[in-house]
Amino acid sequence: MIGQFIRRVTGQGGTLTLDDPTGWYSSDRPLFGGKEMQAMKLPAVNACIEIISDSIAKMPVYLMDSGTRERVTDHPALRLLTGRPTEALTAFDYHKLMESRRIAYGNAYALILRDKWGVPVELLPIAPGYMMPLLDSNAKLWYVGINPKTQEYRKFWPEDVLHYKAFSTDGLEGVSYLRRGAETIETALQAQRYEGNYYKNGGQVSGVLATETDLSSKTRFDENGNAIDLKNRIRELDDSTRLARIQLIVHCVGDMHCPAHIRYPGNTTIGYYKVDYFGREMRYHTIWDSEIVQRPHPWSFTDLAWLLDRYTEAEQAEITSGTVYDWGRESAAASKCIYDVQPGESIANDFIKKYKPLAESQIAKAGYRLAAVLNDVFGK
Secondary structure (H helix, E strand, O other): OOOOOOOOOOOOOOOOEOOEOHHHOOOOOOOOOOHHHHHOOOHHHHHHHHHHHHHHHHOOOOEEOOOOOOEEOOOHHHHHHHOOOEOOEOHHHHHHHHHHHHHHHOEEEEEEEEOOOOOEEEEEEEOOOOEEEEEOOOOOEEEEEEOOOOOOEEEEOHHHEEEEEOOEOOOOOEOOHHHHOHHHHHHHHHHHHHHHHHHHOOOOOOOOOOOOOOOOOOOEEOOOOOEEOHHHHHHOOOHHHHHHHHHHHHHHHHHHHOHHHOOEOOEOOOOOOEEEEOOEEEEHHHHHHHHHHHOOOOOOHHHHHHHHOOOOHHHHHHHHOOOHHHHHHHHHHHHHHHHHOOOOOEEOHHHHHHHHHHHHHHHHHHHHHHHHHHHHHHOO
16 A cells, blocks of 8 residues: 555655655555555445445436535436446446455545546546545645556646545545454454364364363462452453454364364374265264264254253253363373274174264353353353
8 A cells, every 4th residue: 555645754855746656565465465455354334345245336326506506417427327337337336346445544535537628437446555645735625546567656736536435544545454453353254264274284183271270260360379260351352352252152062072183191192094985085083073073964063062952950060060171181082992993994884883873972061161162151
């Protein structure tokens, strides 16, 4: 992006002019893209921009006489705004594009092209970063455009540029909504990257944390011996950071109960070997990640949850009792039997019949225990 568009720059030969604005360019970030384009990779951000820009583009456009406040129906500009602003865009496409850029970059620009009589004949959208407002030494407003192919500069009268801007701190240049929420968006992006890398790695954890501290205690103390209220600290986090914490909790509790995610002395493969599964080669670990549940249950996970949620309140209380260490040891003891299956072995219905009860039991326990953890952390 162009650096600070509206600024006076001196030094190295004097003050910059409209005819030679090369020094305005700031090379510390790309001309087009940067964090705004990164933020668009977040589904929530992309969906919000899509919904808002769609809604704006569907709204009717009216042209008003600035003096009489009456609607104008025969002005050439109205035909562009409601018909076809440019050969490549319909009115809907044009307004959607302008609003999307306004939200993502804080500014959207369109160059007004005129015929020899000065009548508007086309509205040409200018990509973000290739148009900028500037005040000269006489406080006169100009717009400077950059040819993306030749990198040549050209100045335009304000009357020849449509400038759609978001909230502005100086009245000239809009500030991107995404940059204003950069910290929250970056946290959500990091959570998304973490989840993507986890599945890209086949669900294999990159390390194990160990501590001699009793993690089951609900009361923590600082270095001065004062009790720390962890629940309030979590509640004070912003929504995206809290969401990232919840995702980590869900991930850890789920992994703890997946039989193929437990390492044993003398067997550290966690099922990373191939077997013949119903006539096709498959990694044994993958079967325990999904196939062991999906094959015998061809319905939705919502239906599966309803089917497995059959424990009494007393049984649920027993399942959720103890510490996370107790849960881990129990899961390890119950799951060790899955390694009776050897590399290259052929498995089919007999395997499903034998191990499906274990898979269903582990899923149910993980669900109850996860609910208990979340209720303890976020409950009143």
